[in-house]
Structures are given as C-alpha cells and as structure tokens.
C-alpha cells in the first residue's frame with residue numbers, strides 16, 4: 001500500500017474533515033483485509049484498462065482507482081460530498097425503479113453502496129455490481145459480506161462488459177459518468193442499451209450538469225480529471241443518441257441529477273401492449289366501395 005500521505009484524504013480533505021474521519025478505524029479496516037488475495041480473486045486477466053483509467057489520478061490518488069488507498073478512503077469521503085446526505089441521494093435512484101426487476105446491474109459499482117441498497121429494495125432480484133478496479137471490488141465484497149447482503153461483483157469494463165445481451169431489467173450507474181470522458185460515457189450507454197431487456201429501465205445518478213457549469217470552482221475542488229467535460233455535456237442527449245426513450249432528468253437536491261430512460265419495446269410488442277392485435281390487419285379491412 002502506498003503511504004497514506006498520498007491519498008485525497010491527506011492531500012485535500014484532511015484539513016477540512018480530519019475531525020470527522022476516524023483514521024484509526026481506517027487503519028484497522030485496511031489491516032483486516034487480505035488485499036493481495038482479494039485483488040487476485042477479483043482480477044480478470046482479460047480485462048484491458050482503457051487509457052483514461054490508467055493514466056488519471058482520480059481525486060489526486062496515485063494510480064487512481066487501481067489502489068488500495070482509493071478503495072479505503074472512498075466511503076469515508078463520499079459520505080461528505082453528497083448533500084443533503086449520501087443515503088438520501090442514492091435512494092433517489094433506488095426509489096425511481098419501476099416495477100419489480102428480476103436482474104439488476106450496477107455499472108461502475110465502486111465499493112458497492114448502491115449495489116447493496118438495490119438488493120435490499122428488491123430482495124428477490126439477482127443484483128450484480130461491475131467495476132474496473134479489483135481493489136474497489138475487494139472493498140465492495142468485504143462490505144456486502146459483513147452486511148450479509150447477497151450480491152455478486154464482477155471485474156469488467158462498462159464499455160464492453162462481455163455479459164449477455166438483454167440480460168437485465170434494470171441497469172444503473174451511480175457517480176460514474178463525471179469520472180469518464182464523455183465519449184466513454186456514450187459508449188457505456190450503448191452497452192447498457194445492449195444489456196437491457198426491451199422495456200428495461202436505465203438509471204443514471206451523477207453530478208448535476210447545470211449546477212457544475214454554474215459553479216466551476218466545484219470542478220477544481222473535486223480533483224476529477226473529466227468533470228469539466230462532463231458538466232459541458234448533456235446526459236439526456238447522450239441517452240437519446242444511444243436509442244433510449246422516455247428520457248427524463250431531475251435534480252436531486254442541487255449537486256446531483258437523476259436520469260431515467262427506457263429501452264424501447266419492439267414495434268410488435270408495443271402494438272400488443274396497446275391492444276393493436278385485436279384490430280383487423282390492414283389487409284383484412286373492407287376495401288372502400290365506390291360511391
């Protein structure tokens with residue numbers, strides 16, 4: 001593990017939040033996990049890390065998410081950067097899910113906080129979290145086991161997951177897109193479209209693009225390499241481009257936004273849903289009679 005002085009906690013937030021974060025507990029947590037074995041267990045050697053991911057020091061952490069420091073400090077910091085409260089913000093996504101999904105995929109799941117909430121809300125569903133960082137997955141798995149929440153975690157790239165097409169009723173991504181170049185976000189949306197069943201729901205919870213555009217200093221504070229590009233974009237437009245319909249984005253307090261969209265049903269199923277199958281086919285309709 002790199003020296004703790006290289007973490008975001010030490011570099012930036014420590015002076016502000018040091019009185020709120022239990023450093024001894026973090027060290028105890030670090031020592032209670034066999035990181036080497038965990039990383040080996042989760043690493044899929046076929047996963048190729050995209051350039052933006054390997055070369056960016058997200059949050060000022062050396063090696064970005066491919067480090068134990070990132071996995072350890074992520075939760076203690078995140079609880080303070082989602083006003084008015086982390087659980088409230090994450091719940092906005094969970095509560096927006098319509099119906100009772102059977103299979104849910106959480107892309108860029110990180111330490112699995114939303115993944116666990118999804119399983120708690122839909123105990124009958126199979127819930128999977130996918131992330132590019134084996135270290136984040138080790139942390140996610142540790143937390144899920146400790147909480148006795150049955151979810152699975154998988155090492156993978158959300159741009160090309162290798163999972164079967166149309167396998168999920170709900171696909172979601174929480175706090176992922178402000179961490180990726182917009183071109184990557186668009187590729188992930190295309191992959192989410194592929195993974196959803198027709199009629200399935202996509203949910204994206206992330207930074208509020210309008211707020212971030214209006215308060216540029218926030219983009220500096222968060223030490224996110226792609227957040228300015230993200231804030232200049234428009235998730236609604238990206239969703240439309242990926243082929244989604246019923247696209248809707250709402251503010252979640254002032255710093256976040258939640259987007260919901262659906263993968264369209266094939267035309268024939270739409271017709272059935274609207275009762276069109278009960279109507280005579282055009283070739284069975286009586287021909288207009290001459291006057």
Ligand SMILES: C[S@@+](CC[C@H](N)C(=O)[O-])C[C@H]1O[C@@H](n2cnc3c(N)ncnc32)[C@H](O)[C@@H]1O
Nearest residue numbers: 065108109110131132133136157158159174175
């Ligand atoms: C800010 S964290 C969000 C984690 C989690 N979703 C949450 O809400 O706390 C962003 C996560 O996205 C992951 N990530 C970034 N690019 C990814 C990609 N192309 N495929 C899968 N995961 C990715 C990172 O490893 C990191 O864990």
